[in-house]
Amino acid sequence: MIEARNLKKGFGTQPVLDGVSFRIENGESVAIIGRSGCGKSVLLKHLIGLLQPDAGEVLIDSENIVPMNERQLLRVRRKFGMVFQGSALFDSMTVAENVAFGLRRHEHLTETEIARRVAETLEMVDLPGTETKNPAELSGGMRKRVGLARAIVYEPQIVLYDEPTTGLDPIMSDSIDQLMLRVRDRLKVTTVVVTHDMRTARRVGQRVLMMHDKKIYASGAPDDFFASRDPVVRQFIDGVADPKETPF
Amino acid sequence: MIYSAKQRVTESLAGLGRFTWLAKEALASLVTFKVAWRDLLYQVYFIGVKSQAVVLVTGAFTGMVLAAQTYYQFHKVKMDTATLAVVGVSLCDELGPVLTGLMVAGRVGAAIAAELGTMRVTEQIDALRTLATHPVDYLVVPRIAAGHIALPLLTIESICVGIGASYLVGVYLLGIDATYSWVNMLRYTHDVDVMIGLIKAFVYGGLIALISCYKGLTCRLGAEGVGRATTEAAVYSSITILITNFFLTLVLGKIASLL
Numbered sequence: 217m218i219e220a221r222n223l224k225k226g227f228g229t230q231p232v233l234d235g236v237s238f239r240i241e242n243g244e245s246v247a248i249i250g251r252s253g254c255g256k257s258v259l260l261k262h263l264i265g266l267l268q269p270d271a272g273e274v275l276i277d278s279e280n281i282v283p284m285n286e287r288q289l290l291r292v293r294r295k296f297g298m299v300f301q302g303s304a305l306f307d308s309m310t311v312a313e314n315v316a317f318g319l320r321r322h323e324h325l326t327e328t329e330i331a332r333r334v335a336e337t338l339e340m341v342d343l344p345g346t347e348t349k350n351p352a353e354l355s356g357g358m359r360k361r362v363g364l365a366r367a368i369v370y371e372p373q374i375v376l377y378d379e380p381t382t383g384l385d386p387i388m389s390d391s392i393d394q395l396m397l398r399v400r401d402r403l404k405v406t407t408v409v410v411t412h413d414m415r416t417a418r419r420v421g422q423r424v425l426m427m428h429d430k431k432i433y434a435s436g437a438p439d440d441f442f443a444s445r446d447p448v449v450r451q452f453i454d455g456v457a458d459p460k461e462t463p464f
Numbered sequence: 465m466i467y468s469a470k471q472r473v474t475e476s477l478a479g480l481g482r483f484t485w486l487a488k489e490a491l492a493s494l495v496t497f498k499v500a501w502r503d504l505l506y507q508v509y510f511i512g513v514k515s516q517a518v519v520l521v522t523g524a525f526t527g528m529v530l531a532a533q534t535y536y537q538f539h540k541v542k543m544d545t546a547t548l549a550v551v552g553v554s555l556c557d558e559l560g561p562v563l564t565g566l567m568v569a570g571r572v573g574a575a576i577a578a579e580l581g582t583m584r585v586t587e588q589i590d591a592l593r594t595l596a597t598h599p600v601d602y603l604v605v606p607r608i609a610a611g612h613i614a615l616p617l618l619t620i621e622s623i624c625v626g627i628g629a630s631y632l633v634g635v636y637l638l639g640i641d642a643t644y645s646w647v648n649m650l651r652y653t654h655d656v657d658v659m660i661g662l663i664k665a666f667v668y669g670g671l672i673a674l675i676s677c678y679k680g681l682t683c684r685l686g687a688e689g690v691g692r693a694t695t696e697a698a699v700y701s702s703i704t705i706l707i708t709n710f711f712l713t714l715v716l717g718k719i720a721s722l723l
Contacts (some may be wrong), residue, residue, distance in 0.1 A: 266590050266593060290597070293593065293595075296594060298594040300587050300591060301587075306591070322596060366595070
């Protein structure tokens with residue numbers, strides 16, 4: 217279970233989160249949407265302790281992680297897998313070494329067992345036989361899949377996705393959406409997806425949270441949410457620029 | 465203007481605090497031995513083996529220049545055969561460790577800061593943290609340990625090559641008597657001189673790695689941030705070596721005089 221209570225965060229004089237609260241149950245799949253720069257990724261990073269809030273609490277399985285130091289957080293982070301917007305693959309390692317990283321660091325497995333788990337996970341993300349490739353040789357979509365394989369190889373309880381389909385073509389985006397659903401259903405993980413891709417939010421989220429004005433502005437099941445008549449929600453869903461805003 | 469000065473002082477103090485925190489974390493990780501051997505060996509190779517060419521060239525030419533300069537001065541007072549003695553003591557106590565440190569700071573310090581800075585910019589360090597791996601354990605400690613191991617070994621090489629090169633210049637080029645030169649060098653260069661040099665090199669190795677890691681881990685985002693971190697790593701490491709050398713010379717010299 218993930219719970220955020222009255223989270224506040226600012227960078228310099230610029231507030232980004234101002235009293236964000238929500239709760240995500242085990243096994244639930246939630247999409248967090250909002251305009252670019254509204255603080256979605258900042259919020260996601262708070263959930264895994266990559267950023268510390270100025271005020272508020274983040275509870276993971278009822279344990280507040282905000283007062284924890286970096287070493288105490290390592291224990292909590294073993295419950296998580298995270299897929300980054302730019303994949304964040306270790307460029308000095310091969311695909312297999314990237315995927316095996318978490319296994320090698322934390323589980324006492326033989327090299328044969330590690331190789332088997334890596335091959336299985338790469339198969340799951342539709343990248344079989346790419347073990348010896350370097351990240352530089354991969355396309356954007358392949359890098360996202362390797363990032364996902366690295367995040368799920370040690371079977372975490374929670375998987376966080378930061379803009380998983382940004383920068384991908386519609387077909388590749390669809391393929392990543394299906395992959396997220398496959399991982400969710402096969403591994404029974406709690407899924408949190410930060411996105412501004414409406415199709416991804418609708419397909420992957422069992423619940424949609426919308427951030428606006430530094431807070432959670434709206435929340436609901438995808439069907440209810442996408443049928444909303446609230447002008448702010450409607451404007452975002454329909455992708456209509458504010459007519460009062462002058463472009464030049 | 466007052467605000468700007470106050471802000472700069474605050475930023476400097478905050479930077480000092482972060483550096484101290486990094487040093488404390490690295491020390492705690494070193495003593496609890498959380499180092500991965502494979503990473504440590506690779507870093508020893510990167511810092512030690514790959515720096516040999518530059519260190520050997522520096523050592524050889526420093527020894528040759530020192531021999532020539534000393535000979536020209538000593539020749540005036542008929543002390544030609546003391547040339548190698550001066551070269552030996554100078555290389556062991558000061559020039560060997562300091563010049564090796566400066567060369568490694570330029571080559572390795574910049575490379576470490578650039579690598580870690582790029583990792584920070586591309587979120588690879590955040591990825592490490594999400595994989596329940598402490599960046600200090602994985603990135604900083606192997607580099608510091610490798611610096612402590614590699615620098616003394618490089619310094620020994622540099623001193624040996626420097627003395628060998630100075631012998632060749634002194635004896636075969638300048639015509640100093642080989643036997644007297646060698647005997648005088650052994651007579652005035654003591655074990656303690658070699659020890660002082662190795663202790664200094666050990667300290668510089670750790671300092672170069674620590675400063676460079678700090679610069680890389682705290683660099684500003686973007687290409688400019690990485691570039692600045694790279695430059696600062698080399699410059700700050702070099703300045704720190706020169707300042708530390710003065711204090712180490714005083715302290716180690718005092719201890720040596722008591723032995």
